[in-house]
Amino acid sequence: MEETVIDDKWIFLFVYPLFVIFVCHVGNDNTLSQLLRLPSYYTDIVLAIICTYTAGIYWKKLFAKLDKRFDWYSNLKQRLIYQLILGFVLPILVIIGIEVVYLFLIDIKLSESAIFYLDLPMIAVLSLLINICYLFLYNRAHLMTLRNTNELPSSSSFQENFVVKLGTVILKIPIDEVAYFIIQEKITFLVTIEGKKYIYDFTLEQIMKKISPKEFFQLNRQVIARKNSIVKCKQTETRRLEITLTPNLPEPLFVAKTKSTKLLTWLNKY
Template sequence: MRDLSYFPPMQTNLEHSSFSGPNDRWIFRFVYPLMTFGAVHIGNDNPLLTLWSLPSYYTDLILAAFCTYGAGYYFRYLFQKLDRKYQWEEQARRRIAGHAVYGVLIPLLLILGIECLYLRLFLGIPPREFTVHYLEMPLVFGFLLIINLFYIILYYRQYNSRLQRALLREPGRVTSKADYLLVNRGARTLQLPLEEVAYFAKLDGITFLRTAGGEKFLYDLPLEQIRKRLDQDSFYQLNRQFIAGRKSIQAYAATDTRKLAIELHPRPEQAVFVSKARATHFVSWLQPDRKEELVS
């Protein structure tokens, strides 16, 4: 069993504090419009030009948009409430059950009820001709599952990001093998001993952590925050893209421009250099007994 004794105060503070929800604007801008049009067009055999000539096509779109965005704002409130009520580590099952009941079952029944009223009262279709049970119901059910899955992923990522930031804000430097970083592998959160960290690399604006064994984890925090947390005797910020552990530095060589080319293990996707201005400092850090060495 993993030793979690290093983290309880941090987890408790996070779970019972008030946090806003994750950034879900992209769902409102891209996903919900697609679902609105999908709800009207999926299963409809009429050509598009024919649909455009039907007044019911536009009322169908209005109804679909009303149900979709109404459910969207309801989800915002619901999932923020679930996030405050249930802890991820200890109450994940209850949280998932809340998604199933309040995020899928209840919205499904409400939307289908609104659809039946619309068909009967607005379009005048008798109940025996309803297609709700074999067309709208599975379609809406699938859409609700997708949205709930999106939010579960968003909130879980936000939860782990808060844990990482709280860990980095703690005073003191990492000097013990008992210290860990939190990383994600799929849906699991792992405690990674710092002695297993080879380097941090910022690629295309995203920070990754690479282990000595070659594993790669997303660790999307600014390098400056990471550097302040690490033991300065064990880790060195080579440049704006890399912070490397002493054990991961295999070799270095001076270039024609007097920069240092650094060889790391595991080998990164791009070349790594230390600038000419920091070359001497890097050498003295890597080899303290040769502080007087100048890079030629």
């Protein structure tokens, strides 16, 4: 099965930091000024961050593997069983085990700690929440894939030849010879895989209705590229993608960061 791309950055940016704050402060009778004077407060924070984000990376990789291994229909029961054991129970046991060792190292008895009546429930809630979030994200991605597949027209409905102009000459270019369409100085051009350039009197919006979305992708407002013409994608410092096409363009070609994930999903999917 192909790998499904989901957006789980918000979990690392918002959910995990909030959990670290909660676990270090909920149930603590000391004021913030008192906590700041306690050396154990800082070690508690470090331990909470390490455990939370290590578990977060584990969850991210686990759910990606489960999604590739188990189909949503034929293997849903097995998927949920693995997720219950590996995604819910195992992280709780490991984190609690680490916390028990930590308490032993700082010489605090289990009977004097809040590990079982406070920390354990919070960790269980976090584990349950993350499992639900990833189930939702992967299921939504799966449903969107099905919807997009069902909405795709049949291949027979796409244009197979393009009539172009070369001066006063009219030519017919087969779809297999097209590399990309590009707008330059408000004129639309068809560029072939051999690097030949022809005027094509249609807008990019009109062109997208004529071609297969499995084969072509609109990179920006100037370029629609065939999949085979995309040689390389390089992420820039601004998180845009710099695209290298063949035949090569004289100027750099960029895809906005809001469209980058969609492009990478399309490249992996088709």
